[in-house]
Amino acid sequence: MANANAPAAIQKKPAIEHTNPMAKTLLAKLDYDQLTNCMRCGFCLPACPTFRETGLEPESPRGRIALMKAVADGLMDPDQAFQDQMNHCLGCRACEPACPADVKYGQLIEQARDAIEDHAEHSAPIRGVRKLMFKGVFPHRNRLKWLGRSLALYQKSGLRAIARGAGIMKLFPKHLREMEQILPDASGKGVVERLGAVYPAKGEKIARVALFRGCIMDVMFADTNVNTVKLLSEAGFEVVIPETQVCCGALHAHSGEMDQARDLARVNVKAFRDAGIEYIVSNAGGCGALLVEYDHLLHGDPEYRELGEWFAPRVVDVSKLLVEKGRIPDFAEPAAAAASEPVTITYQDSCHLRNVMKSSTAPRELMNQVSGAHFCEMKDSDRCCGSAGIYNVTQPEMAGQILEHKMEHANATNARYLLTSNPGCLLQMKHGIEKHGAKDRMEAMHIVDYLYERIGEKDGR
């Protein structure tokens, strides 16, 4: 309209000479346009789990953006309280769909953490663990496999029983001890080792798709990966699993290790580029949400920009692909026939699947198609469960508070199965059932495992 000539006068960032080095980095890394786009209407407040738990403005998206802007504008120093506040955000991004102005909050919080991380003075052990996990383990397939085999050995050899019996686990903080108990059996054999790199479609092929197998997913939840491939095959998809793919980089990005996240993204776009596929299928909302943003992540890299733009729009969650393109098999709940009444199932949204990949109806559609099952919506199912990547490890107090409320709602559904679409959420739900729930009556499962096990007649492979 009339303003075509106006923006020339706009200064992109304030011309402030920061004396604090972290403030300088924050000003450089934060997208000042996005900070300006927040009009402080407050519509994000009711969507934010940490605001709802505390009722404190700095614990809200509007508050956190105001703090970022205040640092960028030289109104405050990025002190320890500021850094803690940035890390207190779950990164669930429930504020984004609530925002009238479409502020990219998720990007802002990652930029802030990235800047903080550049100046972080971690204690030596924390520094060691961060380096070991982010650089030494997640990106390396072989080391992960080794870790998986070791963990499997630990769990199966009786070493775990010894460790627990000898009280070694007591050396760890309580929340970590609790998490150790609910870890699924690890496996050194991933999906490719079990099914091969290409798995044919059952019946007429609808499309050739690629599985994003994930790093932790393929060690701790290799069965779910196997079931994902088989479920896709049942629905008419040929599945390839490009072997050079690596960790998605989400945990790195959320923890302020943006450069490492970008390195991983570069490997992944190359790994999938030549696979001759139409879709890249994710079965973990947390991974998928970063994969769909590879275009943004690689935006500033002239060499990889185009590849990022090719990759991002092809990423799709397994439920959505099944509903929109697949031949959905008949699902039947075996327990229902015996009990002569439907089995109640409920669902916890993966925040990143819902808020970033924008897929919330597809999983529900699938659950509604299971004969003999009754889908009961849980109150606040769209709210974060407190898992949030590694949040339940780094911020146990807030995560515990959120989980307690979550389980009140879960218990109120009286569901036999509590389903979810992301490994982190699944572990948190298992943890919640152990701690606050009906251990004997409720079971947490990945939606893919639940569905695949309920296909009536399937190919025996």
Place this chain on the structure above:
Amino acid sequence: MLDAAITQRLRQIVGDRNFKDDRQSLVAHSYDGTPMLQSLPDGVIYPESTEQVSEIMKVLAEHRIPVVSRGSGSNLCGGTVPVQGGIVMVMHRMNRIVEVDMENLTATVQTGIITAEFTAHIESLGLFYPPDPSSMKISTIGGNIAECSGGLRGLKYGTTKDYVIGLEAVLASGEIVRTGGKLMKDVAGYDLTKLLVGSEGTLAIITEATLKLVPPPKSKKTMLAMYKDLYGAARTVSRIIEAKIIPATLEFMDNPTIRVVDDFANLGLPRDMEAILLIEQDGDPEAVERDIERIRAICEAEQADRIDVAENREQAEKLLTARRSAFTALARLRPTTILEDATVPRSRIADMVLRINEIARKYDVSIATFGHAGDGNLHPTATTDARDLEEVHRVEQAFEEIFEAAIELGGTITGEHGVGLVKAPFLEWKVGSAGIGLMKGIKQAFDPNNLLNPGKIFAKETRKRVVINRG
């Protein structure tokens, strides 16, 4: 900075956790929903009872420290920006529903309760609290009372003031007063209840409210009418009222809004329309059917280009999308969105919209207008960029002229957002110098030391009126 002895006393009243003066709390309470305003307080306090508010107020009065009481800080007039520092008092912890009286059809609540949570509870009991400001998901009942919030249902059901029948408030001295009660009739002295509604936190701190409830309507029907002629739409509004039909909703969007909304929501709206009216009627099913048919006939007589009547709830939701998307669609255009609420007698809506468009052209700024046509309450919305000072200046000039035009047409500078900081320089245009004098007298009587939300409503000086050039 507050004296340590004072903060110590405040901490003693509310407990250590509920008084904060760390840097991040101060920054996070330095703004509200109004663009381009920021001012740091000296402390933030979260009381949990009227008694605590009273104790706090006594300390603040003794030391002459200003206080801004607020809910979620979502207002659009700068009403809760602590321009003179002091204490920001956040009422969120006082969020109890004290009582729902089914015999008298009243509810008594603490004022920090979120409006939508209150209405959800009321509706679960089969009752209805009509005021529905667009911010109700986050705004508090206390904030709604302080600003006398309106909403989409204002035409038929009135605004917040029509539902507040009793209040408990803490005065600047710390004394507690109760006004009104569960009474539909009460003429015992001046009506202090109505005086406090819309007083923007400048007369007292409202801690509890007794609200009138009504039975909910049995059914509802929704329709959309589109016009190539703005006056046709405006005449439709007048003729509906003339026909003695009071619709539950009678909303308006102008052409710039239609274009933006269509770009945003891909609704396939005809982009050559000058106006869209969204009309809803509620009540007994037969009466609703009859009214909707009569309204349809009026729309046809006034040359509506297209009329869509929803046959079911799903279709109704679709028709509502356009109007509901208006704010979101506009907010995404440019970084800064300035939403005003100039209001005119409903018979002058078309004149006002044309004047707004003329003024926007004159100052070369983007202003789209939507709003509550049924009660003449329009939302001319400018989209700009706070960093472009020269353009922002033109936007401000345009709004001055819009306020002027509204008053000239027999209207007002603000219909439902309040005066606050933003419209203080223009208040005298509306109420005159005698009116300002009287209001200042009232303020003086309530708050002689000017501690309650100072700097709001009354400007240091009134803006000189612009001479409108109709060249």
